[in-house]
Amino acid sequence: MKLTVLTYMAWGASVTVMLAAAVILLSSVLGMGLALTRLYAWPPLRVLAAGYALITRGIPLLVLLIGCYFSLPYLGVTLPVYAAAIVVMGFYFAAYMGEVFRGALMAVPRTQWDAGRSVGFRSLQNFGIVILPQARRLCVAPFLNTSLSVVKNTSLISAIGGWELFSTGREIGERTGELMPAYLGVAAGYYLICFPLARLASYVERHSHA
């Protein structure tokens, strides 16, 4: 009995991990685009990107998830629940990832641009060889922090009918009546997923030179 409960939760946890991985990937790609747009693009586009970040971060994720998933069919778009969840969360966390990358790029001193230019790098070379590697080191900690948020917020996907770690806890709790152990189990599950990420963050921070 115990084992089947644990196996069931492990299944849920693996779904959570895959959802989180997909969301982190999508939001990172979009976030990088947002950060580059805000910093280096044609000024009107910068304003647009800044507006996107501002508006998105001012709306609760739950509202976006439910709002998008249940109103998209009226616009003729029907997405499977997981696809909808990944897209909505990807665009939502892109705003946060964008801030993470923008902050890291801005934290590289302007004098590093000068140094790269003065040895003859072209703008893109300079960005790729001098700026980006330094920004990458600076963004590891905030990136992993945001990733932890992503992992935990995948639990909201249960609100639109997706099945993941949180759902298993609710099901087990309802079937057995053992609510507290069930939710403690869920909490432990999230912790076990997040713990390696937090450890990774401190490891990378210790082993960087910049």
Added chain:
Amino acid sequence: MPEPLPELLPESLVVIDRVGKSFGANRVLKEVSLTVGKGEVVTLIGPSGCGKTTLLRCVNFLETYDSGAISIEGETVGIRIGADGRRTARPDREVAAMRARVGMVFQSYNLFPHLTVLDNLTVAPIKVRGLPLRQAREKAMALLERVGLSEKAAQYPAALSGGQQQRVAIARTLAMEPHLILLDEVTSALDPELVGEVLDVVQSLAADGMTMMIVTHEMQFAREVSSRVAFMAAGEIVELASPADLFGSPKSDRLRSFLGRYQAAHRI
């Protein structure tokens, strides 16, 4: 008062011709003209905010300029000037190619902190000049030897003292085999006891005939290393002369009072 057009000697490496620049309403450079011959060391001195660093940064186009023209080896810097006098920006590629021939050493060293000392010296020769890795490394090691830091090749810049970092920065510049080196207050961030080791390296470059433009507050050094010294104040070159003349018999009141203040500050 606008300077007369500088004589365009065939061996002039840098020709600065009536260059003007403003930051908003602040005119930081007012029709500055200056030529630097091949193998010459020209030092810019003057009070803070007189425009000497800005002028230096215009020479390799880290700063744009609004009027006039700067040429290096006969090629205008950063802009092209058409027959009708129209100014168009040069593409990134051309500006980068110009900078590859002009070294710059900064007050705050600006080494690449994420690369080892050796990689700081090899990255540009490999990526910009297409030098093979082996050759770039050999050259870099020879240059580190020259500045007395070959044992630091595998270290990261953060592990080095300021003086050592600045010597690496000079070696990084030399690795590109520049025709001209710009030095912007290269000892200003250093503890006094580390100044000498950096100035010695600069001195040795001058002895080898490297063309340099130097912005400095070290008057004794300017006196020893320079072919000519330019005294700038309020965005203009007020006096330009050999170090013996400029320091020995200053003509303008502004230079006399500048040198007087300097001497007062350095009297122990």
